[in-house]
Amino acid sequence: MTADPPLVLDIDGTLTRPDAWGIDPRIFDPIRAWEAPVVIATGKAFPYPVALCHFAGIPELVVAENGGVVYTGDDVYYTADRAAAQAVAEAYREAGYSLGWGEEDTVNRWRETEIAVDLEQPIEPLREIAADHGLEVVDTGYAYHVKDTTPNKGDALETIAEHVGFDPADCVAVGDSVNDVSTFETVGRSFAVANADTSAKNAADEVLADAHADGTLAALERVRGTA
Ligand SMILES: O=C(O)COP(=O)(O)O
């Protein structure tokens, strides 16, 4: 058996249960036992991946907000700010639409560089308003992300790798959507779970037979040479 490679894991669609919402608890043990850095790279706001690392019992190496927020374990970097996305959200509301998360909005409450909109909301006006502000809308299959075009998970991974001292080319990544394409382009070996969108499947070295955490667990076993 060779040494574990550094891992880069997406959350939604990748660590989730095959048949329902929420993290699949079977992922905690292999991640905790992994003998190399594990980077959690997500579109979710910063507290979510930090909490995941905390409860999994692993060091906090985190890409949040699709690369807008990067935490190397020592330093936090921001590669965009929230102002432009906030202006888009306000214009979208003024046009009569809603972000769709309810009054207290725990999806955007701690978001620092972008704004997420619920998939049930109309995307065309959102895209138009975002374009007027020079921003893009990324559909992860879990939310529409109104964001600066610069941040991405792959560049953020490079920042973490440089700080921690591993080579992104040695990493193995698992993901499910368009926001994982930059990760797949940065790492040496990439897997898309079976539920992945077309862009992720096209960008991955391999498409797994199994969906969600079933696929990810199979990939981890494969990488460790046990399957
Ligand atoms: O925040 C999202 O929309 C998706 O999150 P993910 O990048 O962990 O899949």
Ligand SMILES: [Mg+2]
């Ligand atoms: Mg995902």
